Amino acid sequence: MNKILEKEHFSEKVVRLVVEAPSIARSRRAGHFVIVRSGDHGERIPLTIADADTDRGTITLVVQAIGESTSKICALEPGEYLTDVVGPLGQATHISKVGTVVCCGGGVGVAPLLPIIKAMKAAGNRVVTVLAARTRELVILEEQVAEYSDEIIIMTDDGSYGKQGLVTDGVEEVINREKVDMVVTIGPAVMMKFVALLTKKYDVPTMCSLNTIMVDGTGMCGACRVTVDGKTRFVCIDGPEFDAHKVDFDEMMMRLRSYN
Numbered sequence: 492m493n494k495i496l497e498k499e500h501f502s503e504k505v506v507r508l509v510v511e512a513p514s515i516a517r518s519r520r521a522g523h524f525v526i527v528r529s530g531d532h533g534e535r536i537p538l539t540i541a542d543a544d545t546d547r548g549t550i551t552l553v554v555q556a557i558g559e560s561t562s563k564i565c566a567l568e569p570g571e572y573l574t575d576v577v578g579p580l581g582q583a584t585h586i587s588k589v590g591t592v593v594c595c596g597g598g599v600g601v602a603p604l605l606p607i608i609k610a611m612k613a614a615g616n617r618v619v620t621v622l623a624a625r626t627r628e629l630v631i632l633e634e635q636v637a638e639y640s641d642e643i644i645i646m647t648d649d650g651s652y653g654k655q656g657l658v659t660d661g662v663e664e665v666i667n668r669e670k671v672d673m674v675v676t677i678g679p680a681v682m683m684k685f686v687a688l689l690t691k692k693y694d695v696p697t698m699c700s701l702n703t704i705m706v707d708g709t710g711m712c713g714a715c716r717v718t719v720d721g722k723t724r725f726v727c728i729d730g731p732e733f734d735a736h737k738v739d740f741d742e743m744m745m746r747l748r749s750y751n
């Protein structure tokens with residue numbers, strides 16, 4: 492059982508939870524995720540660790556209420572417990588000094604992007620972050636992202652905040668004005684697909700973090716399988732990060748739809 496210590500609403504359906512998990516807080520690195528359950532028969536929900544505090548022994552998770560299980564998790568209040576938190580899982584992000592890194596996130600994808608932004612900055616990179624959302628209300632973690640970014644560009648579909656346009660418009664603007672050495676993209680599969688198509692055109696290495704359905708999180712059930720560079724890979728043990736230019740996003744989206 493893992494106690495919830497803090498809760499903050501980013502929007503009606505997106506909450507930030509600070510959860511007691513001392514051993515995970517100690518061993519996690521950027522890119523790692525956990526699988527959480529609320530209730531003994533709750534679905535197993537994979538969530539990237541957005542932040543951790545080793546002194547307090549806590550991890551921070553950002554959860555979007557989409558179905559029954561995520562709604563149940565979002566309804567938990569400080570003092571209540573998650574039934575279990577398993578992790579850290581997956582491969583940590585490979586962080587190095589490459590020069591200028593454009594980190595782009597859409598919707599709740601900004602939460603898993605935050606630890607990567609922090610780590611890329613700490614490694615000495617120039618970090619330009621592009622945050623995208625449908626409307627102003629759905630832009631999350633702007634302050635935290637701004638703290639570790641050299642520049643932040645906000646794009647909204649309806650132009651209610653920042654510039655009007657898609658995440659790809661923001662990324663292309665940066666690529667057209669300066670040398671970009673790497674792009675990191677996290678968000679809905681369709682968004683990552685189009686970021687990958689754009690950066691391929693400009694030949695900029697691009698890393699994505701995939702958000703497939705997961706069940707066991709240990710490479711045994713096959714639920715998270717994706718095709719990368721023509722080979723079957725498991726997001727839970729081989730990922731969640733992959734070369735975005737090699738991911739078969741169409742197949743991934745088809746599999747996600749079949750689960751729906």
Ligand code: FES
Nearest residue numbers: 706708710713727
């Ligand atoms: Fe089962 Fe990855 S979640 S193989």
